Amino acid sequence: MIEPTNRKVVRILGVPMDLGQQRRGVDMGPSAVRYAGLQERISELDYEVIDMGNLVVPVVEEIANDHSDQHARHLDAVTQVCQELYERTVECMTTSDFSIFLGGDHSMSVGSVTGVASLHKIGVLWVDAHADYNTPTSSPSGNVHGMPVAAILGDEPQPLANIGKPGSKLHPSQMAMIGIRNLDSAERDRLVRSGITVHTMTDIDEHGIALLTRQLISRFKHLDAIHVSLDMDSLDPDFAPGVGTPVPGGLTYREAHLLMELLASSGKVRSMDIVEINPILDNRNRTAELAVELAASLLGQRIM
Template structure:
């Protein structure tokens, strides 16, 4: 990625879930040295600052079971515009969250420039809930469904139509899937590599297969959406919804190294770093390390 011009876009959003603190994620990642880590790996890196969000909006349900719907919608509209402008300028958007509901805006902005976008969803969860299936009403558990055009109209109408085809999605690391999400995975034929496949076949085989799969779909870009809870909480304690039995630190670096070698990744976001729940900024440090591997950092 030596020829890449990167724009860092911070999204200090915590409206998509109930645990406070994840809005400080972009600051924690910057404090962990993301810009310094990447500046030798790319042609240029520019920090665009944080998307301005209205933090004073009431945390209400607005007549639905979706928590903080107006705030999530407003923030994602701003993010979509920023991401779209970044791609228009020929720059690589590197989005720092914030909770995973921000992927709604990221994908909406990207899909103004891609007609057949592929998505790698590196996460303990599939994030395929809707208002009808969600046990919590937390929108950070819904962005992948929204991207397919499923869910509340306020969310699906951000950008133009569905943003990604179900057959262009690859989920890696899933180990906490709600019943409604499981049904949707089967109905839509979404490619999901659970921890079973990673344990049985190894991360190398899983990533090779995932990359081949997206290549067979003739995608014109690939977005990486990496939730830090995809890793085992032993390595990333500072996340709001930790799930035991996750991907290891070294497996994750291998996955990022292989994505770098593939040359397929055209945008990325790293989300759900919550410094309040963290240990000495450990989770942000891991996020920055994984970004280093994604952009081509090597030991020798």
């Protein structure tokens, strides 16, 4: 008989979706992170880790003839996946102390954030090279992975914004971004007017990651929990080459770790996304290995 323990429970759920962008391979992200030893690593920190497996996600060949809107490609399929992820997120969050959602491209975060926001008054920290704040009208590419923040805040695309309940899931003051260094021009104009806190790489260079992270934790201190949405392209491609849209000049290895360590010390983080890992473009799985290291830091791993 297995003795009951007081260990905290971490749940892992994979979302092998590559429909929100046009490079193939990001659907293999959940496998790459599991192969890099996520479960073992977190178990070593004395958590009970339960892997819930993967959501069923259509592959692009199945829906190649869906005549989807070129301003928001595969929106129907992305919406269905996010709807299911929303429901499974509620299940994960109500039966664990911490949940990790493995992408897949960043469009999946509409599902995870909507799920977490339905249970707790949360702040979301969007760790990313990009703001993902386009709408089908402002987007130059029509890739839905550039739109999740707009949907979460109740803007377009409307089918994504209406998952769970119609409209906005967060007040703009509950959303903050860090690592930003690449904005589309219409997106930049929208972002400046949005009320979202944005810390660009320039801000990090000027003030340092520690100060900015402490300010973010303080900004969210009246909220119940923090959700970290970690796009691996926030890191410099020198450290994380296996992403679909690499942008030079990103977070260093130590900056990313310090960000996670300070967030862990806030005691408020209850959930995270790890997205946009593309094993085809990676170098011997090092991007997934780095993601595992960062997840361990967010779950309280310390050097001493």
